[in-house]
Amino acid sequence: MDNDILIVSEKEQKAYLPYKYCNIKKAFEKNKDKYLSPNDVIKKEYILPLNRFRHSVSSRFRETLNLMLNKEKLSIFKALDLAFELMFKYNLNPIIIAACRNLKELDIYLDCLEENELFDFRCFKIKFEVTPKLCTKKKS
Numbered sequence: 001m002d003n004d005i006l007i008v009s010e011k012e013q014k015a016y017l018p019y020k021y022c023n024i025k026k027a028f029e030k031n032k033d034k035y036l037s038p039n040d041v042i043k044k045e046y047i048l049p050l051n052r053f054r055h056s057v058s059s060r061f062r063e064t065l066n067l068m069l070n071k072e073k074l075s076i077f078k079a080l081d082l083a084f085e086l087m088f089k090y091n092l093n094p095i096i097i098a099a100c101r102n103l104k105e106l107d108i109y110l111d112c113l114e115e116n117e118l119f120d121f122r123c124f125k126i127k128f129e130v131t132p133k134l135c136t137k138k139k140s
Contacts (some may be wrong), residue, residue, distance in 0.1 A: 018124040059094035
């Protein structure tokens with residue numbers, strides 16, 4: 001079954017990336033020595049600890065390189081060019097880059113972000129599960 005939701009869970013300190021089941025199955029079939037089952041592929045490749053994204057500048061750089069080199073199979077020069085461009089884009093969460101399955105999805109997200117119209121981004125849903133903060137009254 002496909003998952004079209006990026007879930008960023010502060011409570012669990014994990015990011016659950018969207019995926020297509022056909023890609024999970026393909027990864028499992030190609031790497032049976034690496035994965036025990038299709039669920040193992042999901043656990044190892046599509047569930048990421050949030051501390052991986054702690055330093056947002058370096059995370060944006062790393063995730064862009066990963067997208068360009070490993071998912072798009074583009075040259076190191078093109079990968080570095082885009083990674084340096086996005087590195088200091090402070091309104092871009094690096095988890096979004098990790099969730100993009102290809103450069104087209106990232107380009108669509110960047111266009112929506114630029115136009116301040118994220119509701120138009122339909123490649124996958126984005127859900128942030130934030131831990132509520134307790135309010136305490138100050139004693140006088």
